[in-house]
Amino acid sequence: MVDSSPRQDTDDRRFMAAARRLSLRHVGLTAENPSVGALIVQGTGDGARIVGRGVTALGGRPHAERVALAEAGAEARGATAYVTLEPCAHHGRTSPCANALVEAGVARVVVGAPDPDPRVNGRGVAILRSAGIEVRCLDEAPEATRAFEGFLWRLRYGRPFVTLKMAVSADGAVGRLGEERIGISGPVANRQVHLMRAATDAIMIGVGTAVADDPLLTCRLPGLFGRSPTRIVVDPQLRLPIHAQVVRTAGTVPTLLASTKNPDGAEAVPYRRAGCRLLRIAGYDVDDLRRLMHAMPSAGVQTLMVEGGPALANAFLWAELVDRIVVIRSKVEIGEFGIAAPAGVLHPKGFRLARRERFGDDDWSEWERIEPCSPVSSPTSDASPPFKP
Template identity: 35%
Template sequence: MADTELAAMRHAARLARVVLGRTSPNPPVAAVILDPAGHIVGEGATRPPGEEHAEVLALRAAGDRAGGGTAVVTLEPCNHTGRTGPCTEALIAAGVARVVYAVDDPNPVAAGGAQRLRNAGLQVVAGVLRDEVADGALRAWLHGVAQARPLVTWKFASTLDGRTAAADGSSRWVTNQVSRADVHALRDTVDAVLVGSGTVLADDPQLTVRQVGGVADGELAARQPLRVVLDRRGRVPRTARVFDGAAETLVLDTAVPRFALKALFDRGVRHVLLEGGATLAGAFLEARLIDDVVGYVAPKLLGDGTGVLRDAGITTMAEAVFLSVVDVARLGDDVKITGRPVWADSGNVRRED
């Protein structure tokens, strides 16, 4: 494996992250074309459904320079005709000599691309940086193929003693401006933002992606995730900010997380950001439907007020859900902790000394 190909794969992985939230239900894939000397001559990342896939865009940018070169792709090139043609045929027609990809396509409809390329005489190398790429931009999509539901990231902001609001109900602002900007960057990568009716009634959030700070403070981003409100009893008034037209809003008349996620999956949603209150988060946790946790913790103490989580079905310390910590970062004086729940029957149990 040439160093240029490894570098190209890492570059492709970064390119794929740029289109997160913009390709579902298709996977966020990126491709890099190297000429025979190993120089990058084209690159591309998957566009919204119905538009070109990464390989086609990269080949177009490369033009004749793709001949005899190498295509480096984060996902096995597709071998089926849907709203667009097979990427395998585009690679063959361009005269590419070698294809290097990271992750096998688990979708039986699109799989078989590697064998089609080999049958056409191309050299194919699979599994390059597979784990690294699968845990990156492709993670939510791969989760959807395996679980038939969206990946759920629960986001919360709290004081150091676990309060999301003070005793008088005030909650602006728990965290600092850097953390708030990071939340908007997180929203920009997901397909949908989900809350319960209680959060809408208490806080009247807009649930959009906006600029935080600077001359453009409060300005809406061009692309917005779907806003989802669980409102089983029809309590949310049409005057709520989630109906302001800044983004599409879906109201689901259910309080059952699994039903909500099924409805969203059927709409093409592959990554949900859960921003609801403590009770809704507890329901998702109790149902084991939280896949990632992103906590923004401010160096403040309230002593009383609204807690981060409740009604999660946990009654003893032995039942506490352990989080495998993925990352810890300083955001000004705040701390951002990213973790993934480790379930007791998953075979990956934390054991205390």
């Protein structure tokens, strides 16, 4: 029988919150597998103690449950296991984690979120319950799934989880026409952006931004350069200068160019020699952007951060491909010839304010999509406007 007492509920939520914090440790480092956190806990209330901790290992294996059970050893028997995602129920390189929990003799399992993988999708919970183990499900999305939102989006919608980030001046601009790059956000907010980069699979800009700003798009926090995301430049006509920073450093940081040009053609040769990979797109409209997004998981991209200019941002917003908007509002004023930020960024519609912080002089806000995305489907619109990155 499920214990629904206030003390047990408090314990469950406290330890699940700890398991979720643990899961964040390997976000972006577990390949196609989700970064899951697991805790094995003996006792309740003031007498509760953690006897095993686990997070999905680098590269995706072993899974969090097995790491936590190995640490707990014999103390797992009669304990409660807190797992941020439903334990797997399918055979791969090892037997299912649900079976491992049964064999370890745990008494209860608290699950943070269901796993939509068709090989799991309730089967993990069924294995546990059929063995007489008490199971409680705590589904508190979206916070519950943040560590593996890309994994869920790939399975549910066939595309990455997309975060659109923009720094906006006090007078609503993102830059100035005819000027070199202008720093809008301050150093504290910039460090937060680099942390976001370290936790995402890929970062995307349009070729216009690449030409105007010549960004490096890496994670430049001490010790985290190796976690720089794959860089994607939407460059339909291959007009990115061969001396651009993203091209010159393509041998060090994975770089992908989305272009209408033949990846094996003569125009692509200099980029390939520099280490860039080319992904062919059909054209310029928003349906082409949707198709590009549906190609991302096969390129290893489950989470995508869009840092481009207003044109690319508007295209993503119009196509309803944005799942989170991060707006950094600065005290800096651009003045005359300022490039206006998209209205969908200044006044998000269909999104809820999920987080607000103050980083130095900058106001940082995060907006989450309210309505769920459409299921996986092929783009069919005949009225898609062009996007010119």
